[in-house]
Amino acid sequence: MLTQRPRGTADIVPGAVEHWQRLETAVREVCRLYNFQEIRTPVFEHTELFARGVGETTDIVEKEMYTFMDRGNRSLTLRPEGTAGVVRAYVENKLYGNADAVKLYYLGPMFRYEKPQKGRDRQFHQYGCEVLGSEDPAVDAEVIALNLHILDNLGVKDVAVELNSVGCSVCRPLHKEEMIRRLRPVADRLCEDCQSRLERNPLRIFDCKNESCQALLVEVGAPTIVDSLCDDCRNHFDAVQSALTAMNVDFRLNPHLVRGLDYYTRTAWEYVVEGYSSIGGGGRYNSLVAQVGGPETPGIGFAGGIERVLMVLEAQSQGQKEQPQLDLYVVTVDDAGRQAAASLLQKARKQGFAADRDYLGRSVKAQFKAADRIRARYVAVLGESEVEAGRVALKNLATGEQVDLTWDDAIHQLSKGV
Numbered sequence: 001m002l003t004q005r006p007r008g009t010a011d012i013v014p015g016a017v018e019h020w021q022r023l024e025t026a027v028r029e030v031c032r033l034y035n036f037q038e039i040r041t042p043v044f045e046h047t048e049l050f051a052r053g054v055g056e057t058t059d060i061v062e063k064e065m066y067t068f069m070d071r072g073n074r075s076l077t078l079r080p081e082g083t084a085g086v087v088r089a090y091v092e093n094k095l096y097g098n099a100d101a102v103k104l105y106y107l108g109p110m111f112r113y114e115k116p117q118k119g120r121d122r123q124f125h126q127y128g129c130e131v132l133g134s135e136d137p138a139v140d141a142e143v144i145a146l147n148l149h150i151l152d153n154l155g156v157k158d159v160a161v162e163l164n165s166v167g168c169s170v171c172r173p174l175h176k177e178e179m180i181r182r183l184r185p186v187a188d189r190l191c192e193d194c195q196s197r198l199e200r201n202p203l204r205i206f207d208c209k210n211e212s213c214q215a216l217l218v219e220v221g222a223p224t225i226v227d228s229l230c231d232d233c234r235n236h237f238d239a240v241q242s243a244l245t246a247m248n249v250d251f252r253l254n255p256h257l258v259r260g261l262d263y264y265t266r267t268a269w270e271y272v273v274e275g276y277s278s279i280g281g282g283g284r285y286n287s288l289v290a291q292v293g294g295p296e297t298p299g300i301g302f303a304g305g306i307e308r309v310l311m312v313l314e315a316q317s318q319g320q321k322e323q324p325q326l327d328l329y330v331v332t333v334d335d336a337g338r339q340a341a342a343s344l345l346q347k348a349r350k351q352g353f354a355a356d357r358d359y360l361g362r363s364v365k366a367q368f369k370a371a372d373r374i375r376a377r378y379v380a381v382l383g384e385s386e387v388e389a390g391r392v393a394l395k396n397l398a399t400g401e402q403v404d405l406t407w408d409d410a411i412h413q414l415s416k417g418v
Contacts (some may be wrong), residue, residue: 008113008122010307018325019310020125023354024107027127030150033171035140036103036129041085043109047075052291053084055262059193064112078111081261082128082302083285084292090132091294101133107306119277119308128282132289132303137236140267140284141243143300147271147280148249156273156309157316161249164205164226164257165237169287171230175223178204182220196323207258224255233266240267266406267300273312276336327353327414329371333364333383337397340387342378344407353414372397380410 005011012020028038041050047067054060059317079085086104089095095102107127116122129146131139135363144161151159167175179202187195190205194213203225205213229237244251251269259268263285270281282302289297328348332338348355351374356374358367364381371379381393394410405413 001003006122008116010121010123020306023309023341024127025154026150027105027107027253030146030153031105033130033149034103034129034146035048035218036105036146037088039086039106040108041077041082041089041106043111044076044078045085045088047077049088049292050077050082050223053263053288054081054288055201058262060112062193064114066111066113075174077143080110080301082106082108082126083261083263083288086130086301087127087132087285087288087294087299088292090297091289091292092121092128095296096133096289096295098133101131103129103131103309105129107197108183110152119305119311121307126307127304127306128301128303130299132297134300135286135298137239137267138243140240140300142250143282143302144244144251145247145249145252146270147282147302151271151279151309154309154313156279156312157277158273160272160274161244161251161269162254162257162272163241163244163251163267164254165229165233165240165266166258166268166283167225167233168262169266171228172225175225175228178223178312179205180229182222184214186216186220191208201262202260204262206256217407225258226253228256236266237368259283263291268312269302270302276308276312278305279308282359314335324404325354325374326356326376328355328378328380329357329367329374330357330378330380330382331364331367332370333356333381336384336387337382340382344382347407348411348414351411351414353411378414 016368050065051061056062060080066081068076070076086106091104095344105128109123109125111123113122114120123238129143131143148159148161180198183198183205187198189212189215190198190209191210194205195211196209205217206216241251257268257270259270259281264283265286266284268281268283270278272278282300283296284300286298288299289295330341330344332341345355345357358370362370368379376397378396379395381395386392391404391406392410393402394405394413413417
């Protein structure tokens with residue numbers, strides 16, 4: 001057990017972590033372009049935050065949370081999603097005193113107890129964005145577009161946006177009443193979970209993964225929430241679609257899209273890639289801030305699954321050549337070369353180039369193999385004659401071209417690329 005990780009977790013080791021770093025860099029860079037600021041919240045919160053915020057009728061709260069009692073007999077929960085913690089921080093730190101809408105982003109681990117499967121571990125990782133303080137439909141469109149921008153920068157192809165509106169406190173009760181009227185006569189044919197949801201939150205039934213429940217919804221002609229929208233929600237949804245169209249963002253309407261969190265109001269969406277489950281999604285949550293004790297404040301956000309995005313990227317990039325990992329690898333021929341290597345390495349690193357050398361006393365041939373294995377762009381060969389002349393033999397591993405240069409000229413050559 002000492003050498004075995006817990007089920008549903010993963011080690012992100014060298015060779016894989018570089019892909020994670022690239023994704024995290026893309027998130028930070030795009031969020032900077034959209035004027036979002038990073039926020040970091042605890043990985044555990046008081047259980048009540050998720051029970052009230054995420055929703056007691058959700059699978060997350062009913063089945064999947066990692067909840068424990070601490071030594072002070074307080075019930076704490078490892079965060080199953082990011083939005084509730086961000087909203088709690090927004091209220092506790094009085095960020096609502098800002099004159100402008102507050103635009104935040106986060107990256108980090110989340111925890112849900114469910115059957116581990118590819119792209120869905122018990123400890124998984126998300127990046128996400130939240131905007132608090134604006135009801136403008138243009139903000140909905142901007143947040144939807146932001147993640148498309150991130151995915152595009154990463155090179156993820158064929159991403160589709162599925163869009164819906166889940167209404168508000170005005171139109172949801174009317175929809176709930178009609179759902180109960182249609183489904184109550186056949187309630188015994190619903191799964192156990194949906195029988196429980198029927199009276200409390202029948203909209204959740206649209207999110208059930210049980211095929212028989214979905215077939216029953218069709219059989220009884222259960223109305224979709226989008227058919228029951230009040231005028232305000234309808235106008236808002238139309239405006240979101242117009243804003244997306246103006247931004248040249250393609251989307252398709254999915255009236256059965258609900259999302260797995262109870263706090264959503266009005267706009268809801270998912271990012272999907274054919275052949276995979278959703279790689280992210282989000283929605284508006286105009287009541288959540290008030291539910292956790294803050295002032296009435298509209299909000300909207302999304303979360304993307306890091307493992308899922310990387311899984312899609314890996315599949316889509318099959319056959320593509322891997323990028324160089326190292327700018328310079330110093331191959332030493334003798335003791336003089338080994339003594340001088342430290343100075344050349346430091347010179348290259350201080351100029352911003354990734355550089356390394358052999359520390360195992362391997363032969364020149366083995367050192368060249370190591371340079372190729374770690375995908376170095378250049379190899380610098382240092383021996384006694386090069387040291388005495390203050391020069392280095394610099395070889396481009398992609399082209400095979402080798403030139404004799406001073407150290408300064410060799411460093412300058414690195415900046416030209418392959």
